[in-house]
Amino acid sequence: MSLALLTSRALVGLLAPEVTVEVHLANGLPAFTLVGLPDVEVREARDRVRAALQTACFEFPQRRITVNLAPADLPKEGGCFDLPIALGILAASGQIPADGLARYEFAGELSLTGELRPVRGALALARQACSSGRTLILPAANAPEAALVHGVRLLPAASLLAVAAHLCGHTPLPAYAGEPLAAPPAYPDLADVKGQLQARRALEVAASGQHSLLLFGPPGTGKSMLAQRLAGLLPPMSDDEALESAAILSVEGSFHPGLWSLRPLRAPHHSASTAALVGGGSTPRPGEISLAHNGVLFLDELPEFEKRVLEALREPLESGHITISRAARRAEFPARFQLVAAMNPCPCGYHGHPDGRCRCTPEQIARYHHKLSGPLLDRIDLMLEVPALPASELQSAAPGEASATVRERIAAARALQQARQGKPNALLAGAEIDRWCMPDAGGARLLASAIDRLGLSARGYHRILKVARTIADMNGVDTVCAPHVAEAVQSRRGPGTTP
Structure with missing residues (x-):
């Protein structure tokens, strides 16, 4: 009897818990048994490993092979266990030494020729390997991604044969030297948007305080152009945010x-x-809200989304994370995204257009607006109409400020917030709002009047306070005053409301 132990990792959400790959060879009829809650991809490793070993001129033992992926109650998925299973068979059969395996962690999918193919989640694997103090051996195609984790010891390999030669001491794998990162693609520039000064101002306020934003108006007024430029106005990510x-x-x-x-x-x-928007599946995967973490989620034609899909956004907008629970699995993903949405004012899109071409009935318009529930709209900080511009203004309008200029002002406002409270204004809650966002006497009177006139909920009241705090920060003022509150209230008139 022979036994070999190797270390690999599974993927559970953003975590990569340790998995011990136990390979046992025993006498008896030849068989290859794989246990430890493997999914279909992992069970298929038996055929990939057999072919890869034979193609690489290793001997495939004609014995009873049992592979256990421990712990047994942790689901295993993906092709990353191919490499440790193959190496375990070689070590258990004495074809490579087993005494140095404990220093490494292994991950990689095998082709039938023995070449190593990239796997999902290399960053998560590298983060956990770095904290464990082991050296990670993985496919060469995953090396640039895994090397983004500071301090990780990384040995990229092109094939099973190269890994075996390294473990035998014949040809050591070279440590990854790293490559210069390519410049990221440029965001669209805000200077492309002509006119629409109010909407540009709302976009700057949203970026300055990380507020959610809804733009509504007729087709072709620039709603999508504005929304697509929001990400380019945000301050650069920190290293921790970039890694997340x-x-x-x-x-x-x-x-x-x-x-x-x-x-x-x-x-x-x-x-x-x-499931596509918030995440899901029998094996929980991140949705669009998690893929937009630390960035922007743009929902165009907002009322055209199914209502139950939009309602699923309500909790993540407040909490900044999403927990996906299934019968046998549970995963949590971060979802601190900045929502920007766009919609038309009516089904045909031309309600309120200067040429009067809209023929929608009041009932049709009301039904269209009712696709967005009150609780969802209550969670949006800024709601602004983007009107159609006359041809004369379009033709004569000069290019607006460039994104780089606006970004400098936004960075200054964010720096004030970070120094004062350690987070953007949109993330303030409870006592933090009372401490940092309360207006002076004039602002308080104006806000009280707005609450009565607009019928604001407690959430809406707090969101106006946070937007007013952001506007004061943009003006470099310590106290929230009546003009700041007035602009915040004016920026919360949703579709279907009257001035």
């Missing part, structure tokens, strides 16, 4: 190093399902 965002994309399988430190802008189509 990259880890989510890595688990989803769509990260590449060119996206490092680029604030995500996700814009799902209005046909997206609830």
